[in-house]
Amino acid sequence: MYKPTIGLEIHVQLMTxxxxxxxxxxxxxxxPNTHVCPVCIGLPGALPVLNEKAVKYGVKLxxxxxxxxxxxxxxxxxxxxxxxxxxxxxxxQYIIPIAKGGYLEVGGSGAQKKKIRIERAHIEEDSGxxxxxxxxxxxxxxxxxxxxxxxxxxxxVTLPDIETPDEAYxxxxxxxxxxxxxxxxxxxxxxxxxxxDVNISVSKDETMGTKVExxxxxxxxxxxxxxxxxxxxxxxxxKKGERIVQETRxxxxxxxTTKPMRTKEELNDYRYFPEPDLPPLVLSDExxxxxxxxxxxxxxxxxxxxxxxxxxSSDYARTIAYNPKLxxxxxxxxxxxxxxxxxxxANFIMLDISAYLNETKKEIDKIDFTKEKFKELLDLIxxxxxxxxxxxxxxxxxxxxxxxxxxxxxxxxxxxxxxxTSIKEFVIDVLKENDAQVNQYLSGKTKVMAYxxxxxxxxxxxxANPEIINKVLYNELENLKK
Amino acid sequence: xxxxxxxxKEIVEKIKKKEIGVKETVLAYLKNIEDKxxxxxxxxxxxxxEALIKAEELDKENEKNGQIFGIPVAIKDNINVYGTETxxxxxxxxxxxxxxDATVVKKIKEQNGIVIGKTNCDEFAMGSSTENSAFxxxxxxINTYYVPGGSSGGSAASVAANETAAAFGSDTGGSIRxxxxxxxxxxxxxxxxxxxxxxxxxxxxxxxxxxxxAKNVEDAAILTNVIAGFDxxxxxxxxxxxxxxxxxxxxGVKGKKLGVIKEINDFKIQDEVSITLKEAINxxxxxxxxxxxxxxxxxxxxxxxxxxxxxxxxxxxxxxxDGVRYGLEGIGDNLRDFYEDTRTKGFGREVKRRILIxxxxxxxxxxxxxxxxxSKVRRLIAMDxxxxxxxxxxxxxxxxxxxxxxxxxxxxxLEMYMSDIFTMxxxxxxxxxxxxxxxxxxxxxxxxxxxxxxxxxxxxxFQISYALEQLKES
Numbered sequence: 001m002y003k004p005t006i007g008l009e010i011h012v013q014l015m016t017x018x019x020x021x022x023x024x025x026x027x028x029x030x031x032p033n034t035h036v037c038p039v040c041i042g043l044p045g046a047l048p049v050l051n052e053k054a055v056k057y058g059v060k061l062x063x064x065x066x067x068x069x070x071x072x073x074x075x076x077x078x079x080x081x082x083x084x085x086x087x088x089x090x091x092x093q094y095i096i097p098i099a100k101g102g103y104l105e106v107g108g109s110g111a112q113k114k115k116i117r118i119e120r121a122h123i124e125e126d127s128g129x130x131x132x133x134x135x136x137x138x139x140x141x142x143x144x145x146x147x148x149x150x151x152x153x154x155x156x157v158t159l160p161d162i163e164t165p166d167e168a169y170x171x172x173x174x175x176x177x178x179x180x181x182x183x184x185x186x187x188x189x190x191x192x193x194x195x196x197d198v199n200i201s202v203s204k205d206e207t208m209g210t211k212v213e214x215x216x217x218x219x220x221x222x223x224x225x226x227x228x229x230x231x232x233x234x235x236x237x238x239k240k241g242e243r244i245v246q247e248t249r250x251x252x253x254x255x256x257t258t259k260p261m262r263t264k265e266e267l268n269d270y271r272y273f274p275e276p277d278l279p280p281l282v283l284s285d286e287x288x289x290x291x292x293x294x295x296x297x298x299x300x301x302x303x304x305x306x307x308x309x310x311x312x313s314s315d316y317a318r319t320i321a322y323n324p325k326l327x328x329x330x331x332x333x334x335x336x337x338x339x340x341x342x343x344x345x346a347n348f349i350m351l352d353i354s355a356y357l358n359e360t361k362k363e364i365d366k367i368d369f370t371k372e373k374f375k376e377l378l379d380l381i382x383x384x385x386x387x388x389x390x391x392x393x394x395x396x397x398x399x400x401x402x403x404x405x406x407x408x409x410x411x412x413x414x415x416x417x418x419x420x421t422s423i424k425e426f427v428i429d430v431l432k433e434n435d436a437q438v439n440q441y442l443s444g445k446t447k448v449m450a451y452x453x454x455x456x457x458x459x460x461x462x463x464a465n466p467e468i469i470n471k472v473l474y475n476e477l478e479n480l481k482k
Numbered sequence: 483x484x485x486x487x488x489x490x491k492e493i494v495e496k497i498k499k500k501e502i503g504v505k506e507t508v509l510a511y512l513k514n515i516e517d518k519x520x521x522x523x524x525x526x527x528x529x530x531x532e533a534l535i536k537a538e539e540l541d542k543e544n545e546k547n548g549q550i551f552g553i554p555v556a557i558k559d560n561i562n563v564y565g566t567e568t569x570x571x572x573x574x575x576x577x578x579x580x581x582x583d584a585t586v587v588k589k590i591k592e593q594n595g596i597v598i599g600k601t602n603c604d605e606f607a608m609g610s611s612t613e614n615s616a617f618x619x620x621x622x623x624i625n626t627y628y629v630p631g632g633s634s635g636g637s638a639a640s641v642a643a644n645e646t647a648a649a650f651g652s653d654t655g656g657s658i659r660x661x662x663x664x665x666x667x668x669x670x671x672x673x674x675x676x677x678x679x680x681x682x683x684x685x686x687x688x689x690x691x692x693x694x695x696a697k698n699v700e701d702a703a704i705l706t707n708v709i710a711g712f713d714x715x716x717x718x719x720x721x722x723x724x725x726x727x728x729x730x731x732x733x734g735v736k737g738k739k740l741g742v743i744k745e746i747n748d749f750k751i752q753d754e755v756s757i758t759l760k761e762a763i764n765x766x767x768x769x770x771x772x773x774x775x776x777x778x779x780x781x782x783x784x785x786x787x788x789x790x791x792x793x794x795x796x797x798x799x800x801x802x803x804d805g806v807r808y809g810l811e812g813i814g815d816n817l818r819d820f821y822e823d824t825r826t827k828g829f830g831r832e833v834k835r836r837i838l839i840x841x842x843x844x845x846x847x848x849x850x851x852x853x854x855x856x857s858k859v860r861r862l863i864a865m866d867x868x869x870x871x872x873x874x875x876x877x878x879x880x881x882x883x884x885x886x887x888x889x890x891x892x893x894x895x896l897e898m899y900m901s902d903i904f905t906m907x908x909x910x911x912x913x914x915x916x917x918x919x920x921x922x923x924x925x926x927x928x929x930x931x932x933x934x935x936x937x938x939x940x941x942x943x944f945q946i947s948y949a950l951e952q953l954k955e956s
Contacts, residue, residue, distance in 0.1 A: 038582050042802040044575065044683040045562045045584060047716050079798050079844070081821055088801020144806070271844035273853055276687035276795055278717055 002235045005208060006162035006227060007199040008171065012154045012185050013126065013192070014057040019150035020125050021048030021091065026152075032131075032145035040150035042086030047277050050075075054152035055098070055281065057184040058123040059291045061154050062099025064178050064298060065118050071283045073098045073122075075275040080268055084128035084144050092155075094272050097122030098281070104178075105300060106170040108314075113300075116171050117159040126151040154184075160199065165227035172196060172220050177299040177322040189219050196223055201244070202234045209234070210244040214258055216251045226251040230258050302327055310334065310342035316350050325364045336371035341378050348374075352392055356399045368402050369395070377405040384418060384465060385409065417464045420472060426459045427472050431480075441477055449473065485510040486644040490553050490701040493647055497552045504552035504596070505537040507647075511554045511598060515645045523620050524630075524640035526559045527567050528599040536596050548594030549708055555590060556640045556649040558633075559600040560607050561692065562681040563587050566597070570683045571605040571615040571633075574803045574810045574828025584681020585716065586650060586692050586709045593708045598646050601636030605830045606800065607657055607685045609633050610901040611892070614832045619889060624666055624928060628886040631661030631901075637695045638665040648705055649695045654686045655788055656881075656905025658693045659917035663881035663930020666919040668702045668947075669695045671905075673938045674912035675720040677706075678713030684799040686792035687718075689909040699918060699948040703727035706940060722938055730941040731948040736770030738946060741874035745781040749903055752884040754923040759880050762920050762931050765953040766878070766946075774874055778866040783859050784907040785899060790843050790856035791910070796833075797840025803828060835895065864911040871936045876946050879904055881917040881930030904932065914940045916947045920954055 019026055022039035029035055038046035062069050076094035102118035128149040132139040156175070162168050176187035176194060186193045196217050201209035214230060217223045234244055249258040297305075299321045306317035320330050330349055334342045357364060377395060380386045386394060386409060394405045401408075417423060430452060431438055440448045449470075456469045485493065485507050496502045512530055519525055533554065540552050557563055560570035562580040564587070569575040587597065604614035612620045612635025620635045622628040623643035630639040634651025638661035641649050651658045653671035662669025670693045677692045684690060694705035707728065712721040742763065767773055805811040805824030812823030829837070843852035870877070882901055892898040908915040915934035922928055931950065935943035 041807060043581070043808070044568065044570065044578075044802070045560075045580075045679075045681040047680050049715060049717055077798050079801060081801065081804060081817075083804070083806045083817070086802060086807065088804060089798050269846045271798070271841065271846075271849075273794060273798070273844050273849070276718075277684075 002202045004202045004231050005160045007160035008158045009197045010156045011195040014152040015185050016053040020051050020054045020152035035147045041146050058098050065102035067099035067102030074280040075278045076272045077275050079271040084130045092124035093122035116161045119157045121156045126153050165224045169224045181324050213248040225256050312346040316346045329364045333371050333374045337375045352395045423472050426456045430455045486514050498546045504540040508537040522643050524636040525599040526602050533596050533598050550593045550595040553595050553647045554598035555595045556601045556646040558637045558651045560683040571603045573616040585678035585713045604633035607633040631664035633657040635661045641667050654689045656902035659881050659905050662917045664886035666928030668918050670702050670916045673914045677709050678716040680715040686795040699951045703944045725941050727944050730945040733945050735949040739772045739874040741776035741877045744777050755880045758921040758929045776870045780863045787856045787859045788906040793836040793840035794843045794853050797837045860910045867911045877934040881932040885923045885927035916943050918947045
């Protein structure tokens with residue numbers, strides 16, 4: 001049995017207002033090369049000045065990754081030539097990163113969780129963006145947009161603790177969730193705010209297999225698919241007695257496969273040396289402590305709490321807990337309607353509200369289904385004014401129109417019929433019209449009762465309380481027996 | 483006396499008293515440039531139109547504010563001046579018009595100085611004679627058969643030839659002091675971190691400093707007042723208060739302790755230079771200076787250390803000249819060929835040599851042996867100075883072992899490197915040092931005497947060098 005060993009290298013764009021070494025805006029600009037200055041396009045004589053906010057965000061992320069924050073770290077130059085690297089070197093951290101030795105726990109819940117260790121996390125600058133006309137190898141010319149040049153990045157390197165594509169996926173969605181909770185990045189992989197390269201090898205025994213690096217992974221799905229493909233490829237190659245070549249491969253999104261990168265520039269000597277333009281980065285205990293105090297409850301803790309305190313399913317708990325806005329909404333509602341109704345709240349959020357959000361592409365914080373409305377809805381159900389089925393319609397209508405649940409219910413005459421005499425009238429009518437089914441019942445086929453209930457419901461235009469229908473219907477049928 | 487023979491201080495006084503006009507001053511210097519620079523060739527570009535417009539503006543001002551009000555200054559071509567061609571003496575930047583002012587230029591303009599032109603230099607400040615300029619040689623105004631020194635040779639020559647009232651240069655291993663010495667003027671390398679490097683085209687980032695070249699010590703002090711200080715745009719500048727350097731000048735040297743470095747005798751020094759140094763020492767002693775022999779044991783390692791650190795940093799600093807965004811653009815069917823062609827055509831021999839040395843010293847497997855080792859030795863050299871400064875206030879030594887040499891005289895690069903043997907240790911340690919002219923050799927070539935001081939104590943070396951200047955036989 002071959003076992004995969006997987007490590008991740010993740011770049012996270014830090015959401016500072018200005019770039020890491022100059023005061024250019026980091027905002028997305030549709031016009032290329034509009035957020036540039038002598039520093040971030042590498043004009044002769046320009047010098048970097050470290051953005052304190054980028055350091056704060058780096059420390060914050062480091063703490064959230066359970067890492068040790070180095071009070072003394074330093075910057076190095078990583079030298080290589082590429083057109084989108086304006087200075088001919090990237091300013092990065094090398095020997096002493098800002099954070100080292102963290103971990104995240106992924107998968108199941110409680111003791112089933114698996115610890116993925118983080119080797120280090122450091123801050124550095126992003127490069128510009130090369131835009132090729134068509135295919136990179138055939139393109140006649142390329143454009144470079146330096147708006148991205150100098151956007152602060154945090155590079156996170158895991159130890160090779162990951163054993164399955166699912167674990168890699170779980171790690172990444174947890175990481176994204178954490179990033180969003182602490183507000184250091186949008187974490188959008190599709191938009192390049194979070195980028196991931198993977199290292200993977202497979203082996204039958206304790207020895208390490210040959211490592212292959214995969215690049216161009218632009219979504220969580222790509223990471224998973226690329227790993228699945230690569231494991232299959234490596235295992236079948238080894239089974240055929242072939243050797244795995246140590247190389248960098250490119251993930252082909254369309255074909256769901258990985259392919260060797262054609263460029264032979266792999267043997268790069270980056271000639272790292274200390275960046276003489278920047279003094280060492282020295283952080284005080286107070287600086288670190290202040291940042292620590294700004295870190296909110298993180299998704300893992302939230303997830304556990306939801307399961308324990310609210311008794312909601314672990315699936316729902318995770319989905320809500322991993323999404324900061326959803327979690328905030330959820331907790332806000334629960335606080336107002338009471339813990340005992342948390343499960344019902346979770347159900348409405350996960351089913352009805354989620355469907356509405358998906359359909360309308362809205363964010364949870366953009367909807368108007370307030371805690372007061374939520375409480376009204378739950379009250380209507382609890383005092384049996386409306387059924388759960390009706391409640392679905394009510395919440396949907398409320399989401400769309402902004403009307404309160406009671407408004408909707410009273411206006412449309414949706415109030416449930418609980419009055420036994422009124423229901424009895426429907427029941428008698430139905431029994432008259434369905435002789436065949438009544439006879440079947442009388443001959444012992446009691447299953448037919450469900451059909452008759454449905455008929456009564458239909459007659460009442462869905463308003464009759466199902467429990468009372470059942471009760472009345474049963475009584476009437478039993479009476480006929482006599 | 484001609485305006486162009488006056489000092490900065492005298493010109494500012496005369497302008498403020500309205501004895502002379504700014505335009506009149508600028509025209510006098512432009513006339514000198516026109517008359518002499520065809521021969522001297524100190525300037526790469528002359529800023530005549532802009533300078534005259536500025537002069538007219540200043541003449542209209544009622545309040546004549548600014549420490550260098552109306553003073554024409556020349557700027558070494560590796561310092562960015564907005565709207566002017568900034569080439570650093572290299573073909574790779576021919577035609578490059580800078581879109582911004584270096585911090586020092588901004589400060590010069592704030593004090594109402596006038597940039598009159600950009601001066602020639604060794605390509606990317608790599609050299610000691612300005613012969614490495616990609617464009618032409620600059621001659622030594624004292625004797626045009628001789629080099630003006632380098633790399634700030636154009637700045638030194640322009641001051642010595644009265645083509646400007648003052649100039650600014652950069653000093654990575656002696657590039658201000660050596661040409662100042664060769665041309666018989668004053669040149670200061672401030673403490674590393676005293677003056678912003680923002681806008682100085684980097685050569686050796688941990689060594690580079692911008693400083694003034696002037697007719698006398700007082701002018702150098704005034705010009706240092708203008709450019710010194712913390713800059714938010716340069717993280718290596720020190721956030722320390724800057725003293726008024728002219729306050730130090732007339733305090734005398736009585737009781738000052740001056741160190742003479744024993745190890746300089748390990749190097750071959752031209753007799754007249756040694757004699758002049760002794761003379762200077764004797765005269766200072768008469769003024770009440772205490773002289774003490776001190777030791778910088780690692781002095782002999784300064785040259786190899788320097789020639790690992792500086793090229794290593796340079797190899798990285800010069801990577802940005804790739805033809806992609808600005809400057810010379812080569813041709814090639816692919817990226818690699820394009821880079822190769824651009825840099826082969828754009829850089830001169832000495833620059834290529836240093837890029838090669840630096841690239842090698844930083845390479846995997848060699849880094850520890852070369853760059854790292856050199857960094858450690860550098861620290862030892864700095865510690866030597868630290869120790870010495872526990873005993874003495876400043877050091878006195880020759881700026882160079884010899885006076886100026888002739889064009890093409892130093893054919894072997896190592897011989898050329900040796901020109902900076904007494905100046906580069908100060909860059910490695912980061913301490914300030916000034917070169918002042920003191921006597922001449924039998925060919926009439928100026929001899930430079932160097933005073934080096936403690937970190938951020940430029941005032942002290944102005945005080946001592948001013949006193950020494952007064953003892954000069956004219």
